[in-house]
Amino acid sequence: MHLTRWSRRVAGAAGLVAGLVAVAAAAACSSGSNGSPSAGTTQVTITLTNDGCAPSPASVPAGPVTFTVKNTTGDKVSEAELKRGGTILGEKENLTPGLSGTFSLKVEAGDYTIECEGATTDSFPLHVTGGTAQAAADPAVAAKLNAAVAGYQTYVLAQADKLGPATTAFTDAVRTGNIAAAQRLYAPARSYYERIEPVAESFGDLDPDIDARADDVEDPSAWTGFHRIEKALWQDKSLDGMTPVANQLDADVAKLVARVKTAKYQPAQLANGATELLNEVASSKITGEEDRYSHTDLSDFEANVDGAKQAFMLLGPALQTVDPQLYTTVTQRFADVEDALTAYRGDYAGSSYVDYSTVTEAQRRVLTQKVDALAEPLSQVAAKVAG
Amino acid sequence: MTTGAADTPGPPAAAGAADTAASPETPWPADDATPAARRTSRRALLGFGGAAVAGAALGAGVAAPVAWQASSNAATPIDIVEFFGRYQAGIATPAPARLAFATYDLTVDGTLAQRQAALKALLQAWSLAAAAMTAGHPVPGDLTDPEAPPADTGEAYGSSPANLTITVGFGPSLFDDRFGLAGRRPGALADLPRLPPEDLDPARSGGDLCVQACSDDPVAAFHVIRNFARLGRGTVVMRWSQLGFGKATSNGADQATPRNLMGFKDGTRNIDGADRASMNAHVWVGGETDQPWMRDGSYLVVRRIRMRIEAWDRDFLADQQNVIGRHKYSGAPLTGAAEFDTPDFAAKDGHGEPVIPMDAHIRLVAHENAGGIRILRRGYSFTDGMIADSGELDAGLFFMAYQKDPRSQFVALQRRLGSADALNEYIEHVGSGLFACPAGLRGPGDYWGSGLIG
Numbered sequence: 001m002h003l004t005r006w007s008r009r010v011a012g013a014a015g016l017v018a019g020l021v022a023v024a025a026a027a028a029c030s031s032g033s034n035g036s037p038s039a040g041t042t043q044v045t046i047t048l049t050n051d052g053c054a055p056s057p058a059s060v061p062a063g064p065v066t067f068t069v070k071n072t073t074g075d076k077v078s079e080a081e082l083k084r085g086g087t088i089l090g091e092k093e094n095l096t097p098g099l100s101g102t103f104s105l106k107v108e109a110g111d112y113t114i115e116c117e118g119a120t121t122d123s124f125p126l127h128v129t130g131g132t133a134q135a136a137a138d139p140a141v142a143a144k145l146n147a148a149v150a151g152y153q154t155y156v157l158a159q160a161d162k163l164g165p166a167t168t169a170f171t172d173a174v175r176t177g178n179i180a181a182a183q184r185l186y187a188p189a190r191s192y193y194e195r196i197e198p199v200a201e202s203f204g205d206l207d208p209d210i211d212a213r214a215d216d217v218e219d220p221s222a223w224t225g226f227h228r229i230e231k232a233l234w235q236d237k238s239l240d241g242m243t244p245v246a247n248q249l250d251a252d253v254a255k256l257v258a259r260v261k262t263a264k265y266q267p268a269q270l271a272n273g274a275t276e277l278l279n280e281v282a283s284s285k286i287t288g289e290e291d292r293y294s295h296t297d298l299s300d301f302e303a304n305v306d307g308a309k310q311a312f313m314l315l316g317p318a319l320q321t322v323d324p325q326l327y328t329t330v331t332q333r334f335a336d337v338e339d340a341l342t343a344y345r346g347d348y349a350g351s352s353y354v355d356y357s358t359v360t361e362a363q364r365r366v367l368t369q370k371v372d373a374l375a376e377p378l379s380q381v382a383a384k385v386a387g
Numbered sequence: 388m389t390t391g392a393a394d395t396p397g398p399p400a401a402a403g404a405a406d407t408a409a410s411p412e413t414p415w416p417a418d419d420a421t422p423a424a425r426r427t428s429r430r431a432l433l434g435f436g437g438a439a440v441a442g443a444a445l446g447a448g449v450a451a452p453v454a455w456q457a458s459s460n461a462a463t464p465i466d467i468v469e470f471f472g473r474y475q476a477g478i479a480t481p482a483p484a485r486l487a488f489a490t491y492d493l494t495v496d497g498t499l500a501q502r503q504a505a506l507k508a509l510l511q512a513w514s515l516a517a518a519a520m521t522a523g524h525p526v527p528g529d530l531t532d533p534e535a536p537p538a539d540t541g542e543a544y545g546s547s548p549a550n551l552t553i554t555v556g557f558g559p560s561l562f563d564d565r566f567g568l569a570g571r572r573p574g575a576l577a578d579l580p581r582l583p584p585e586d587l588d589p590a591r592s593g594g595d596l597c598v599q600a601c602s603d604d605p606v607a608a609f610h611v612i613r614n615f616a617r618l619g620r621g622t623v624v625m626r627w628s629q630l631g632f633g634k635a636t637s638n639g640a641d642q643a644t645p646r647n648l649m650g651f652k653d654g655t656r657n658i659d660g661a662d663r664a665s666m667n668a669h670v671w672v673g674g675e676t677d678q679p680w681m682r683d684g685s686y687l688v689v690r691r692i693r694m695r696i697e698a699w700d701r702d703f704l705a706d707q708q709n710v711i712g713r714h715k716y717s718g719a720p721l722t723g724a725a726e727f728d729t730p731d732f733a734a735k736d737g738h739g740e741p742v743i744p745m746d747a748h749i750r751l752v753a754h755e756n757a758g759g760i761r762i763l764r765r766g767y768s769f770t771d772g773m774i775a776d777s778g779e780l781d782a783g784l785f786f787m788a789y790q791k792d793p794r795s796q797f798v799a800l801q802r803r804l805g806s807a808d809a810l811n812e813y814i815e816h817v818g819s820g821l822f823a824c825p826a827g828l829r830g831p832g833d834y835w836g837s838g839l840i841g
Contacts, residue, residue, distance in 0.1 A: 064533055383534040
């Protein structure tokens with residue numbers, strides 16, 4: 001299945017902020033009749049107009065918050081985002097005048113902004129008071145979760161540090177018109193990106209700029225990123241006109257690396273990001289949609305699984321305390337997926353795998369089943385580690 | 388809605404037990420109830436004082452979600468078929484309008500003990516979920532934690548189960564060496580022999596386990612096979628599935644006989660599920676079985692029968708009626724005037740030819756011509772759209788039949804048809820499955836196949 005640019009963005013945000021989309025959808029279904037809020041959830045109303053999107057109240061205690069966004073009259077605005085340090089934590093889109101929607105998430109103490117592109121004033125402060133939302137009842141578990149978050153920060157930074165030079169090596173080959181070298185450097189550069197893709201997706205347009213497919217963009221001439229160059233390398237077999245695209249890719253990756261340095265995470269984000277990575281595998285890699293010209297999908301597949309496993313393993317010590325059975329199940333299912341992937345080791349096009357077009361439909365089905373078998377219990381982890 | 392808290396989904400874990408305890412309905416007797424008595428009809432529930440009492444009957448006394456009553460609309464149909472009992476529901480019980488059928492293959496590995504434990508855990512989880520879904524509750528588990536995917540997928544939330552039944556069977560492949568069950572395989576579960584003419588697609592045949600979900604609401608039926616796949620993730624994968632969009636065969640004397648996609652009434656002479664003597668004689672496994680765990684169970688044969696609809700539709704009426712042996716509109720045999728008239732297979736026309744032709748479908752399958760063989764048919768019309776290669780409709784009858792022993796019943800009947808049936812020109816068997824459906828679940832805590840793997 002193919003994700004549109006719009007849904008990719010929403011999916012990315014959902015992956016990082018604990019099932020936003022699912023919560024919003026559930027709220028939409030109950031449509032005001034009997035959706036009594038669960039105890040302890042703070043309600044914030046955001047009235048969206050052409051003038052702005054002020055939250056009410058503007059200060060809330062840390063913990064679960066449901067944001068209700070109502071577009072009363074704003075024809076120049078259609079979305080509201082909750083941001084912290086430049087990262088979108090939650091959003092509601094496509095609200096034309098008269099429509100409303102909700103999103104819910106757990107927030108920790110700190111300063112946030114509510115933003116609405118297109119309004120006269122497009123940023124409003126939201127202050128969250130009190131302790132952190134992730135303060136688990138058991139201090140030993142809380143310490144393990146803090147260690148997990150710190151470990152994930154280090155991991156993301158390390159991947160980003162490698163992504164920069166690997167991308168430059170690739171784009172250098174593109175700029176010098178060396179098709180063979182660029183083809184060899186394409187998959188290795190992408191692997192660093194694919195390991196931390198949910199983080200990249202949380203930075204709004206950066207993921208589409210770096211990773212959009214041809215059918216993600218309305219205007220083909222505005223298509224940028226890895227896959228634009230992939231098409232030039234494998235389908236067009238010409239790098240004519242690719243230098244500006246290569247330059248833009250370098251700049252977008254540099255932006256990503258800079259933003260990653262200040263990104264902060266919550267334990268549930270790690271878990272949901274891991275599930276999101278496996279959803280990416282099932283929806284984009286196994287279908288052959290992601291790398292449709294190069295057929296290096298298995299390299300991206302491995303990187304997604306690596307990134308997911310890293311996040312899960314960091315949560316492991318806490319999860320072993322909270323739900324050892326779930327820890328054991330997920331660990332075993334990761335091993336099953338890795339074993340399944342090992343069967344396709346090779347040395348195609350600079351990757352460590354075979355040409356994906358040689359993998360049969362029956363084999364792809366088994367890969368999907370293994371990924372689904374892993375992602376189902378993995379999707380249970382976030383709630384266990386979310387304070 | 389008068390029960391207040393029931394509006395908010397809550398943990399339905401206790402719902403199964405509460406159902407039984409709180410129900411004003413007479414619990415289904417182990418032996419003598421007819422399928423009709425098993426149905427908790429809307430009228431019966433309203434008779435106890437309207438929807439509010441119905442809510443209490445269904446477990447709302449513990450603030451479990453009586454999801455489908457949230458509309459507080461007393462006109463909403465409230466139709467529940469009792470899940471627990473001596474026999475599995477979904478066999479003798481009146482067939483509702485819609486079917487969702489799926490088969491699953493087990494994928495677990497590890498030691499024999501680990502594989503057996505995984506199979507048991509799966510059947511327990513499915514049983515728990517089925518007890519809830521058939522009573523109109525969501526799959527047990529948390530529905531409200533904002534951080535977690537809800538335990539139930541939600542599409543049936545707020546809807547009546549609409550006579551939902553869930554029936555499970557075990558395929559021959561379950562009895563290989565993976566689960567140590569080779570010695571427990573019933574003789575009656577012998578692999579079906581080749582039954583020409585057939586052109587079976589392996590991708591639409593077989594399976595370690597099968598699930599038949601029937602309901603008057605297609606969403607309620609689909610909800611079952613979807614949630615079973617989800618509950619089984621990592622233990623089973625779906626092998627194939629088939630939706631049936633219309634009941635094609637009646638299985639009860641009090642039902643109007645539906646028509647299959649050939650436009651003919653189907654099930655006129657079928658076994659009546661409420662006829663205990665016939666059920667015991669032809670359908671329920673009794674003391675004759677070589678495997679005691681199959682007592683009170685039944686064997687299910689499914690056949691995906693594609694109809695060559697385009698060819699059938701240009702056959703002239705008299706020929707269509709000769710192929711079947713019945714009048715198209717009344718459903719009467721060619722020798723009779725009314726649907727339920729007994730066919731006269733000896734009757735000759737003015738030229739000395741049999742009125743019901745020698746190759747007519749009903750002549751070949753009639754029990755009086757087939758050594759007394761009868762089966763309980765419970766088929767559904769299906770379509771999966773269009774066959775891309777030809778542009779013809781991919782539609783037909785998803786044939787399902789329950790019986791005591793397929794070797795002497797379905798196989799024997801199909802052999803009679805295979806060589807001679809005039810219908811063969813217009814149909815093609817393209818998928819097949821055989822399953823041993825064990826006895827019903829005794830109550831909360833019991834699970835499918837407890838007698839086999841317990």
